[in-house]
Every structure is written in structure tokens, then in C-alpha cells.
Amino acid sequence: MVTKLTGSVLAIIGIAMLYMGGRLLLLGGSPFYVIMALGLLVTAVLLFKNKRIALSIYATLMWLVAAWIIFEVGFDKWQWIPRGDIIGLIGVWLALPWVVRPLTRTQDRVTGRAFHPYLGTTVLVMIALVVGMMFYDPLPEEGNITTARNPESGEGAQNDWAAYGGTADGLRFSNLKQITTDNASNLETAWTYHTGDLRSTQDASEYTFEATPLKVNNTVYFCTPHNEVHALNPETGALKWKTTPTRERSYMQQHQTCRGVSYYDAAATPAVSTAQAAAVTTPARSQAVCRKRIFNATNDNKLLALDADTGKLCADFGDRGTVDLRENMGPLRDHALMQTAAPLVAGNLVILGGSVMDNGYNAGNPSGVIRAYDAITGRLVWNFDPARPDMTQPLPAGQSYPQDTPVAWATLSADTKNGLVYVPFGNASPDELGTHRDANSNTEKFRDTLVALDLKTGAFKWRFQSSKHDLWDRDNPSQPSLLDIDYQGKRQPVVILPTKTGNLFVLNRLTGQAVYPINQVAVSTKGGVAGEDFSPTQPVSALNFIPAPLSEKSMWGLTPFDQMACRIEFKSMRYDGNPWTPSTVAGSIVFPGNIGVFNWGSVSVDPQRQILVAAPVRLAYKYNLIKRSPENAEKRLFTKDGTPYWNENFDGDYAIHIQQFASSLGIPCIAPPWGRMVGVDLTTGKTAWLRRVGTTKNLKTTFLPGRFPIGFPMGMVAHGGPLTTAGDLVFHGATADNFFRAYDINSGKLLWQTELPAGGQATPATYMGADNRQYVIIAAGGHGSMGTKEGDAVVAFRLK
Numbered sequence: 001m002v003t004k005l006t007g008s009v010l011a012i013i014g015i016a017m018l019y020m021g022g023r024l025l026l027l028g029g030s031p032f033y034v035i036m037a038l039g040l041l042v043t044a045v046l047l048f049k050n051k052r053i054a055l056s057i058y059a060t061l062m063w064l065v066a067a068w069i070i071f072e073v074g075f076d077k078w079q080w081i082p083r084g085d086i087i088g089l090i091g092v093w094l095a096l097p098w099v100v101r102p103l104t105r106t107q108d109r110v111t112g113r114a115f116h117p118y119l120g121t122t123v124l125v126m127i128a129l130v131v132g133m134m135f136y137d138p139l140p141e142e143g144n145i146t147t148a149r150n151p152e153s154g155e156g157a158q159n160d161w162a163a164y165g166g167t168a169d170g171l172r173f174s175n176l177k178q179i180t181t182d183n184a185s186n187l188e189t190a191w192t193y194h195t196g197d198l199r200s201t202q203d204a205s206e207y208t209f210e211a212t213p214l215k216v217n218n219t220v221y222f223c224t225p226h227n228e229v230h231a232l233n234p235e236t237g238a239l240k241w242k243t244t245p246t247r248e249r250s251y252m253q254q255h256q257t258c259r260g261v262s263y264y265d266a267a268a269t270p271a272v273s274t275a276q277a278a279a280v281t282t283p284a285r286s287q288a289v290c291r292k293r294i295f296n297a298t299n300d301n302k303l304l305a306l307d308a309d310t311g312k313l314c315a316d317f318g319d320r321g322t323v324d325l326r327e328n329m330g331p332l333r334d335h336a337l338m339q340t341a342a343p344l345v346a347g348n349l350v351i352l353g354g355s356v357m358d359n360g361y362n363a364g365n366p367s368g369v370i371r372a373y374d375a376i377t378g379r380l381v382w383n384f385d386p387a388r389p390d391m392t393q394p395l396p397a398g399q400s401y402p403q404d405t406p407v408a409w410a411t412l413s414a415d416t417k418n419g420l421v422y423v424p425f426g427n428a429s430p431d432e433l434g435t436h437r438d439a440n441s442n443t444e445k446f447r448d449t450l451v452a453l454d455l456k457t458g459a460f461k462w463r464f465q466s467s468k469h470d471l472w473d474r475d476n477p478s479q480p481s482l483l484d485i486d487y488q489g490k491r492q493p494v495v496i497l498p499t500k501t502g503n504l505f506v507l508n509r510l511t512g513q514a515v516y517p518i519n520q521v522a523v524s525t526k527g528g529v530a531g532e533d534f535s536p537t538q539p540v541s542a543l544n545f546i547p548a549p550l551s552e553k554s555m556w557g558l559t560p561f562d563q564m565a566c567r568i569e570f571k572s573m574r575y576d577g578n579p580w581t582p583s584t585v586a587g588s589i590v591f592p593g594n595i596g597v598f599n600w601g602s603v604s605v606d607p608q609r610q611i612l613v614a615a616p617v618r619l620a621y622k623y624n625l626i627k628r629s630p631e632n633a634e635k636r637l638f639t640k641d642g643t644p645y646w647n648e649n650f651d652g653d654y655a656i657h658i659q660q661f662a663s664s665l666g667i668p669c670i671a672p673p674w675g676r677m678v679g680v681d682l683t684t685g686k687t688a689w690l691r692r693v694g695t696t697k698n699l700k701t702t703f704l705p706g707r708f709p710i711g712f713p714m715g716m717v718a719h720g721g722p723l724t725t726a727g728d729l730v731f732h733g734a735t736a737d738n739f740f741r742a743y744d745i746n747s748g749k750l751l752w753q754t755e756l757p758a759g760g761q762a763t764p765a766t767y768m769g770a771d772n773r774q775y776v777i778i779a780a781g782g783h784g785s786m787g788t789k790e791g792d793a794v795v796a797f798r799l800k
Helices: 002-026 032-048 053-073 077-094 097-104 117-133 282-286 560-572
Strands: 187-194 214-216 219-223 229-232 239-243 262-265 292-297 302-307 322-324 344-346 349-352 370-374 380-384 413-415 420-424 449-454 460-465 481-487 490-498 504-508 518-522 537-541 588-590 604-606 611-614 621-627 654-660 676-681 686-692 723-725 729-732 739-744 750-755 765-768 774-780 793-799
Touching: 002 032, 002 077, 002 097, 002 560, 032 053, 032 560, 053 077, 053 097, 053 117, 077 097, 077 117, 077 560, 187 750, 214 262, 214 765, 219 793, 229 292, 262 344, 344 413, 413 481, 449 490, 481 604, 504 537, 604 723, 676 729, 723 765
Parallel strands: none
Antiparallel strands: 187 793, 214 219, 219 229, 229 239, 262 292, 292 302, 302 322, 344 349, 349 370, 370 380, 413 420, 420 449, 449 460, 481 490, 490 504, 518 537, 588 621, 604 611, 611 676, 621 654, 676 686, 723 729, 729 739, 739 750, 765 774, 774 793
């Protein structure tokens, strides 16, 4: 009875595998699933016939499967799972006494043997092999960075964290070193604060608490997704004040987040000396209503100036404390323009760009103009319009900036010593279609371009294009980092630009010339849709984390069946083996996808030791173009759980459907790691160490109720950036498992970790309290798109 029942199960599995394996084989894929299926079917028939040889046949199949796995993926235990889990479990079952005995009975014995030598030995060897692989990981690159610390080589943040990136140079580095590699394991929670600002069903699905808190003026400041500003006691987390603006909840918002606020102290900042700001004199600044200010750029396009001590609006800024960022923008559709990044405060200017709805409309999208406002009066000092780069004088009232230009939605950086501001322009909507673009226009020239502007006047200085004729949403999403490095024995002032493709471009920040070599690689110009044009080359930096090309062997899953489904889909779609595969109607794989290798979390750089730390992501996405007709030009084509699905591109030739390349179980089709952490010696440009970051714990899945309870260290997606300190530490949250961790910057070794009350998809900060104790602080509120646990916590840590 047991053998027949077992044979029935094996027959069902074998038939299903034969069907899917046959489909894969017809597409030119691996024939081994057909071989595996035939082995299962032969075993099933022999079990029905009560033939002892069934066990030997299956043992042979197990050896063949093991050999095939080693041929495809070596000894990576995570990649053994989909190829061998079902085969291994069946082998264990067949080796058990109640299966073996009925098959080994003879006429002289009532009961057979309890152990089959060939199959039993095979199963024991395979178990030993799997156990051995638990202690082996082929991925990590072990190394040790030994560069000496030179405190005169760079400053970074001091006792305070006064700007989004620590300072205007965007390094995310602090000079504090009370917490070190020797004592980081003694960290404990100092305090936890709950904002009370939680997502409702009326809010956007992309509802994220991504704020990096500031600590300045003896206060911690941060904003919430609804643009509340909270001011806390740095040592206790007690509320000093908060602002609660009118909430305009709408699920139509594409992004509902506020990544940070900015701080300005009139007493510590010299007056602008340009003719444009001549009316704003030093005496006027000394008589300002509130000399210390918090600037908050809101989702509904207001720039607010708040008294840093009370939270009240500064009445002398703009219109009673508010500048309307819709001014001179022309007609705006609802939610088409957003502010998600912290404004840049540099000198006495507040400088910001904006974010627009990706692929919402084919035309009529808001301008990507960069605007600089006087920090006291709110008067527009200069504007840089990508469509008219030479016209930096403030636009007169009643006139509008040209629409459909590239936008810079990340926080900007500034070199105040040399008087330059750095703008990481991204794409212009629609992101994935270029059939109506003018190759000779300024808009095309500034697409995906890092631009250096004169800080005082907005005058154009130089530009560098990180992606040519972008058709993949390759925005420059990160705040650039500024420092001086001794590359190959020559000291140079550089700007480091992380990109979605995985390039880290290292440029001379005064001239825009490449410091690390950049190669122009040839890419395909064929395919796509009618009328589309492609750049024949794309830039690749010598320092890059562009993931290795995918192959059929790269596909993953939890079982052979979802892995086969991923293999079939991989063979069915276009993929050119590089990040610049054209989108198609039939479907293309874009790897890395639009989430990018790097995103708004950027990187962290220790300028005193010239070490860069980053958390590159590996995820592939499917891009499907969908032809629009005159009849559906303004109709919604997609819905998702009853809420709007983006990338409709109304009135365009094509809408675009973008989704992660994943199996029906919601598991990525590409094998882990999906998230890594790396340490780079910037004096050589070499990656010194690399390791997986994050585990599967708390992962939201479609195949289990609740969240995954076990933390397998596969390497998870991280959305948020790292922090480095002079204590030779890296602090990093951001991963999908809700953990906050500290690493040794020299080797990447994990030193400490703790589970946060919700997803920590944010970049941490650190500061010295009035009690002379160093604190590390992070927002933990979850991320709507990642599906991490939602919350409203801000948590601070210090040594016991």
C-alpha cells in the first residue's frame, strides 16, 4: 500500500515535471528536467510493480541530480534548494524502513530489510553534503582595509547631524568615535518615540517612513510621510513640539514620503553677496523673525520655514512662512508634482528640485527646474531650467517653465568652499519611451546628467551624462558625495555619483573630468518599438557594481516547478545580457530594474580613510509595452488591488507594465543575494570586501500566512543608506528583515544587530548628546512597496 501510494505521488510529480520540462526544452532550455521527470516516472512504475530496483534507480537519479547541480551552480547552498529539495525529500522517504521493507521481502522472509545499502548510503552522503554546505558560502569576498585615518583629510559631521547627509557634502560620515568596533556589541535602546502618523486606507500604497533625523540646536528634527515635523529631546526622545499640517490623504499619490528636513542658522551663515540678493543684507538677517529655521518641502508642493525653537511658521519667509512651489509651473495635474527629498541649505540659500509622476502622462509633465530661495525672505534668487540653461534669472510672475524636462528628485550637494552645487538630474517622464524626443534638445542633453552650478548665481559650470537616451528609468537617484581622494598617488577633489545601473562615477568635482576610468561599451540598437532610437554605447565606470549578466542557470525558486516557470519565462522574453535591453511589447527582462542597484539611500564615505561603503541591490524586472489606441488614450489600462497602477502614460503611444521578475509564489526569479554590502578602498578603486546583508526573517510572502519566521542569511534588498563613523563602524538598517546592524568598516564583519519595531527603510544618523554620550538614531516605519512591517517609530541607541 505504501509503495503504491508513493508511486502515485511520484507519477503526479513526474508528469507535471515532464510537461514543464518539455516546454522549457522546446524553448531551447535545459533538458535535465525532462531527464529528472523520466527518472521519477520510471521509479513510480517500478514502485507500482513492487520492484526493489526502484530504489537503486532513484539513488542513481539522486547522483545525477547532484552532479547536474554542481555543474550549474557549484556548492552555493541557496541555489541547491530549487534544484534538489523535492528530489532529496523523496529520497529520504524512499530510504525509510516502511518503504524499503515491502520491496525487499522474499519468499523466505515475512519482513524485508529495513535499510537499502545503495539508496541509504546515497541519502546519508547527500545529507552530509547539505550539512557541510551550511558552513560554506561562495559569495563573500574577505578582505581588510588598512588605510590610515587622517583627520585633516575631511571633516564630515561633528557632534551634530545638521544636514540630510550629515553636512552639505553628502558623505553620511560622522567624526564621532565613542562607539567603536570594540564596544559596538554593547549598544542598547536609549529611547523609542512614536509619531502617531500611520497609514490609512485612503493613503498611497507607496507610504514610506524614510526620514533621516537631524540633530542640531540641541534638538532632534524629522518629518513623517504626512509632512508632520517633530522636534524631540535628543537624550530622552521627549516631544518638544510638532506641526500637524492638514492631511490630504489620497491613494492617487505615487510616493508618499518625506526623507528629511533641513536646518538654517542665520547667525552662523554669511549673507549672499551677489547682485541678485543685494536686497537681503546682514542687518536684515540679524532682525529675522526666527534666526534658526527648519525647512520642510511638502508633498503638496510647499516650502515651509519653521522656527526651530517653537515650530511656528517664520512670518517673514515667503507668504507668512510658506513659499508656493507651484508658482511659475503652469497647469499641474493632481499629484503630478511632489517633494520627497530634503532641501539643500548652502550658504543662505535653500535649493531644491522636485519629483514627478513616472510615466503618468505622455506630455504636460511638470518642469524639472532647480530653484534657489533666500533662506530669510523666501525670495527666488536664481533658477536653473534644463530647457533653458542660460536663463538663470528668476522667472517673472505669470510666465511658466517649459514642461517635460528632466527632474532632480534627490537631495542636492554643495561644495561651499568652491561655490558649487551638484544636481543629480534623472529622466523626464515618460521614462521608458523616447519616440517623441528631440536628440538635439537641451532636455535630452540634461537627461540623467550630473550638473555643477555656481552656488550663488545658478550659472552652468559642467555636466556629465551617466546614461544615454535613457529608456529604462535610469534616474540619478542619490545625493552625490564630495571629498578629496589620493587616487594612484595623486590628490584630487572628487564627486561620487551612484546610479541605478550600478555605476559609481568618480569625477573631478571642479571640472567634471573622469578620475576613475570610464569606458563606452557597445549595446544593442535593434528591436524595441517602431520609431524608437537607441544610443549605440553606454558609459561604464571602472568602479561599478553592475550585476553579472543573467542566464537560464541564474533562475531560482523554492521548488523545481517555480524555478522551471522562471526559466520558461526567461527564455520567452528578450534579454540582451546587459542593463540596456530594449523594452518590448512581448516582454523584456531589465536587470537591474527600475529600483536600481543604488537608489535614494546613496552611499557613505569615510573621507579620513578614503573608504566607501555601499549596499548594492540585485533585482530584475519585466518591462512590457502595451499599445494604446485612440479609443483608450485616456482610459486606465491597469488596476492593482482596486487602486491605481502607475505607468499608464495617458495620451501616449504605449503604456508600460513594470513588475518584479518573480515566480507565482512572489519569490524573485533570480538567485540570491538580492542585497549586498561592499567596502571600497578609494585610493585604489578596489573592492576590499563584499558580503550578503539581511535575512529572510519577517519577509512577507504569498505562500505563508503572516511573515516568514526564520532568518536565513540569503542577502535581502535594502532600501536606505549606510552611515560610517570615525569609530570605524558602518551602521545600516534598510533591509527587509527589520534589523538594524553595525559592521566593522575594515572587514565588513557583523558586530551587532537588533530587531526594530517596524521596517527600518531609512538612513541612520548619529550625534553627541548633552550627556556626552554618542547616539545612533533611525526611523522605523516600514515601506509600502517592500511590504515590510508598518509603524511610526524613531529609535535611538547608545552604549550601555
